[in-house]
Amino acid sequence: MHKLIRQLYPLCRSITGEGLRGTLKEIQNHIPLTLHEVPTGTRVLDWEVPKEWNIHAARIETLNGEIVVDFADCNLHVVGYSNPIDRIVTRDELSAHVHTIPDQPELVPYRTGYYAENWGFCLAHKVWDGMQDWSYRVYIDSNLTQGSLTYGELVVPGQSPEEALISVHCCHPSLANDNLSGIAVATEFARYILGRANRLTYRILFIPATIGSITWLARNEAVIPRIAHGLVLSCVGDTGTYHYKRSRRGDTVIDRTVAHILANRNSPHEIMPFSPYGYDERQYCSPGYDLPVGCFMRSPNGTFQEYHTSADNLDFVKPDALGDSFSVLVDIFNLLEQNVVYLRTDGRGEPQLGRRGLYRAISGQKDHAAVQMALLWVLNLADGRYSLLDMAERSGLAFEQLAAAANLASQAGLLRRAEPR
């Protein structure tokens, strides 16, 4: 995953354009992603697909031709969606177009102005402090044209039409944690589920933030009712504590699943209520949709010093952190894969386990008493009203213990699966 991040890091992504398109094409080398191109001007819900923005070069030079800021060094240097310009401006005029972080004078900030029809540069505050000439030449070789918005979509059909949605944004330029970590983990997760048979149908979206999810929602009216669970992934490559932001409904199966998995791992974590500020869960959870989609992160947006700066770089994301995030994701969806409702086949009362050799089956295992309790819980709650997750929550046992017990009982003919829900 870190290798993919390194490959994608140099590309200058935005909500449209070749950087975004190139990113998705690179992902196609790993998974069979479908690329959608939605033309500029297409009406999507309350919005309109904007012009396509591309940039080739940009710099600030002294009048002596010395380059003091160069897009070629760092693609954060240009404000996203900057108009082209080639002009000599006074330092005073330039100052209205320059963004720095005085508190972090070494770092270049990340800024955009998608709908601003303007231009701008982002630079380290100490560089700006050193620029004391009367005037400078500013040069941006960009263009805004009738083009298209690109997004990637992978559908992995399962036995059930019920869908699990995973959505990552890929519209940020050289920011490693905030966009590339999600892209890498989602790509790896796609490879994982492609390699096996699944109960759920999976839909993985690689989209520009906000306008991308708005566009997808506008074009997929028929898919929406099938979305049973969803996660937006973001900032999953740093070493911070896990954070999960609940869906708008707050108590959906995905909300309870993530809480159960995080509580049963030994890593600290925090569960946050829904709020309408953050990533694309804002759109999936907007009124009229209100989908069961939460947001899974390590350090949340805006809470770490490197956020939206040049310090969110390849050193900031760690292979181990990516790997652990991936394994949490696997645990979450493995739970959902197995979260079925069981019904007793043998009628009422407690079945006679000894006659079926179930005590033998149990005593062969390490954690004898725990498995026996799991078996008793599963048999007691298999009345058609409890999913395995419901049983785990009620019994206080780990989901995997109940799933193992349900398997034993199913093999012994004591349980059958009800229709999935």
Next chain:
Amino acid sequence: MHKLIRQLYPLCRSITGEGLRGTLKEIQNHIPLTLHEVPTGTRVLDWEVPKEWNIHAARIETLNGEIVVDFADCNLHVVGYSNPIDRIVTRDELSAHVHTIPDQPELVPYRTGYYAENWGFCLAHKVWDGMQDWSYRVYIDSNLTQGSLTYGELVVPGQSPEEALISVHCCHPSLANDNLSGIAVATEFARYILGRANRLTYRILFIPATIGSITWLARNEAVIPRIAHGLVLSCVGDTGTYHYKRSRRGDTVIDRTVAHILANRNSPHEIMPFSPYGYDERQYCSPGYDLPVGCFMRSPNGTFQEYHTSADNLDFVKPDALGDSFSVLVDIFNLLEQNVVYLRTDGRGEPQLGRRGLYRAISGQKDHAAVQMALLWVLNLADGRYSLLDMAERSGLAFEQLAAAANLASQAGLLRRAEPR
């Protein structure tokens, strides 16, 4: 408000009679109150309107003609509804008709015996201690006649037939906090809403306690279903902590509104559960009615030393305390005035705020980030199931921030009001 209390303080109010009638007539000098006269003997629910009681003079004299206790000095001296008497009694016989507070020997207690067909005097314990003659002359010039029970009612029609009820008792003689403070604040509040257009219809009742609310309920069967919110006001002139006693249902809009307003002001306060003991909320919340009516107080009945004594006087109620109680009341009903349900007009997803100049509108304000969050919350929750109060409770933001954001969004055409509820 304190001036009105000073004017009304000398009148000898009871559950019927000229003191009550005179009080209501004085209030008519401030607001267009309708006076209702309900004849003695009228059947009202399980009760009957009692005889009208009036009193002109009362005293205890020594046999030498020295007046030791005089109603003209303090109208608490006579037990309410005392029968007339003019007789010489032994101190021993008198002691069965005398009420004092041994623990507070300087204070005259307040006692009544509406349905007791008896007579009695209330006096300072130290006066009683000093009365060591063998016998005294007792004189009460009162009468109990076929008359009527008087109550005042003001209806201020609003756009909506939905009613807000405010009820204060006015049956206590010279007690300033316990009855006059509520009368004064309710009168001032009536002036306030008379001076503006209201969404809600307001109904303000000035009634004798218990029998007054019973009488009003019996005569207003058709009004009762329209009562959407109600408050009984009492003891709002002392400097104690605010107390709110919830309605019987416990989670009505008025209960949640008062809790929200008190939590968002910086004054300490306490929310108490409903109990069937207290003021007229007992009647409004009795089975068969079960109206959404709570009780708003500073120091609750029975919890302060001055309660039902001559120390509940003009010094005990403070202009500042009255003023602050009034302003809480205004906050409560301003919230209810604005507590409508909004629906998005622009369909699903998050609307494009920039295109509508809403970011500009926002950035012109001081508390930029807070207002932006309020706007996002309002747009996210405007699905027809959330009132603004629901939104405030869910977001943790103050109601007024959400109301401001809803106004902005309405002006931008993004919201419309649903039918009020």
Next chain:
Amino acid sequence: MHKLIRQLYPLCRSITGEGLRGTLKEIQNHIPLTLHEVPTGTRVLDWEVPKEWNIHAARIETLNGEIVVDFADCNLHVVGYSNPIDRIVTRDELSAHVHTIPDQPELVPYRTGYYAENWGFCLAHKVWDGMQDWSYRVYIDSNLTQGSLTYGELVVPGQSPEEALISVHCCHPSLANDNLSGIAVATEFARYILGRANRLTYRILFIPATIGSITWLARNEAVIPRIAHGLVLSCVGDTGTYHYKRSRRGDTVIDRTVAHILANRNSPHEIMPFSPYGYDERQYCSPGYDLPVGCFMRSPNGTFQEYHTSADNLDFVKPDALGDSFSVLVDIFNLLEQNVVYLRTDGRGEPQLGRRGLYRAISGQKDHAAVQMALLWVLNLADGRYSLLDMAERSGLAFEQLAAAANLASQAGLLRRAEPR
């Protein structure tokens, strides 16, 4: 109750056989218990009634004829349902059939192997340590025959077809707390309710654990819907803290009743959630039945050192503890007897209590203010939606105070009983 325990202690009970049958016949000397005999091989739910087991003698002897372990001394010495044997075995072979408690070397453990087709001995670890011969003679004079499973049932009809179920297990040999204490308290409780008229119909079961309740459930399909409340009693003779394990539903009337009674007595107690491990509540609360049956104990199974050992003897159960457990049981069912729903007969509003002499009735009692509040609560909540228990929970008053107030109000014609629920 302790005397009955002493009488029953020597009998060698098991899930079938003469020890069980003799126990039930002894109980017939106190209450008119019906004995049911269900033949071996009868299909009961998922189970089958096992062969009847009887034992007459058992011992381990040295080859010199010295008896080292003798069933005649302690009927725990033989594993329940041991097959007959008469053979010389090496100490090594014997060790696979011997059960001891190394941590408690003085105590004989209690073990069974109902469906194991095996034999075994239980002995004090220090005895086993002292047995160092090369081989021993083992002798068990038992038999497993076509016979029957015996259980006792007493139905005490009440005014209502609604039933209260009390179930105790009686399949353990000389264990005093774990089975005999429940038997004694249930017998005494049966005598108590036989001596008076009851609203509820009572059904008291004396059954072998698991297979007994399974058998009863299989044979009483028509009774099951009438069971409104139930308690399994066990371990009620020791001096430990009371424990109540909730029914599977967790908030049934019996659950709330036991919690209310224990909270209103001054003894410490603990309320435990349901779990599918324990006594016969496992069966009553299994899916398909899910009856409102909890389990009432002092020290729960498995939590005290004497549990399932020879130390659970006649000294371990105390007359005072039995007596107090009995009185809690009486309190619980007295509450249920009186837990009806009341309706106001006098319409809406608060009734005029004075006119009905209810203030007089009240002032004649000691706890004046408390009774007055109870009366106000009862009159306020008598809207047909509150049982007396609901009222007690809401008001925070003790059930008996509300019941007394409801009686007063009923006598005054202010309340009538709604249909019981």
